Amino acid sequence: MTENLDSLKINFNSEGLWVLNITLAIIMFGVALGITLDDFKRLIKNPKILITGIISQFILLPLLTFFFIKIVNPMPSIALGLMMVAACPGGNISNFLSQLAKGNAALSVSLTAFSTLICLVMTPFNLHFWGNLYAPTAQILQTIELNPWELVKLVMLILGVPMILGMLFRSKNPLYAQKLAKILKPISLIIFITFIIIAFSDNFDIFINYIHYVFLFVIAHNILAIALGFYFAKLMKLSYQNQKTLAIETGIQNSGLGLLLIFSFFDGLGGMALLVAFWAIWDIISGLLIAGYWSREKIND
DSSP states (O other): OHHHHTTOBOOOOHHHHHHHHHHHHHHHHHHHTTOOHHHHHHHHHSHHHHHHHHIIIIIIHHHHHHHHHHHHOOOHHHHHHHHHHHHSOBOTTHHHHHHHTTOOHHHHHHHHHHHHHHHHHHHHHHHHHHHHHSHHHHHHHHHHTOOHHHHHHHHIIIIIHHHHHHHHHHHHOHHHHHHHHHHHHHHHHHHHHHHHHHHHHTTHHHHHHHHHHHHHHHHHHHHHHHHHHHHHHHHTTOOHHHHHHHHHHHHSBOHHHHHHHHHHHSTTBHHHHHHHHHHHHHHHHHHHHHHHHHHTSOOOO
């Protein structure tokens, strides 16, 4: 059965793919309603935090993931799923979680904006680079003839364009933007979770038969990502509030984007889709748990 997972395909039609496209675009638009040019200026004025966040998310996490894969030696499709998660930018729910955890909410929003821009290049690059560096996943990439430029165009369409439109709307109608953001954020998140459940309900047997192959990998990888963000920020001597923020930004990944790329370029490859789908659910659970724990702490900074 383990061998079948690498060749297993998740049933997912073109209509479902369009719904996922629209859902992710709406989520990004909702997040962008809270982003202004001042957020970018704030990071540029404090390059240490910016550089720490970029290195943690786009350099150290893929590197850590590569060594994690080398150690645990999962099936190739699962390994590529882990690389996909590590290549994606931070998840949009990270802003809410940072606020709940009494972290630096302004920093979280700013990093979301900056990482969204950077991921237009870094997500395709990291997936292509690390995927080809590991022989088992390199074989999968060769069979699908992955075109990095097509990846860039899709990420730009789903994340880049909605972010620009959301920021423009915010600049023209700040009051309406704030009201709309309060509505869009919870609704879009509920739609996304519902979408995952419905989409994979047609593959319920696959979940039952194979979920145990990715369960521990997802939990371990997620813990490592959160710890990486926290302790790297600590190493860089950032405040405790910013340490919590970077832990959440690094540990909460945009799994929805990962699923979209899997269904668009990998034909729903079983191990990848199963791992990223479970990650999309698990990181919300783990994020709420750790944010809830931190919310009960007193900030001593």
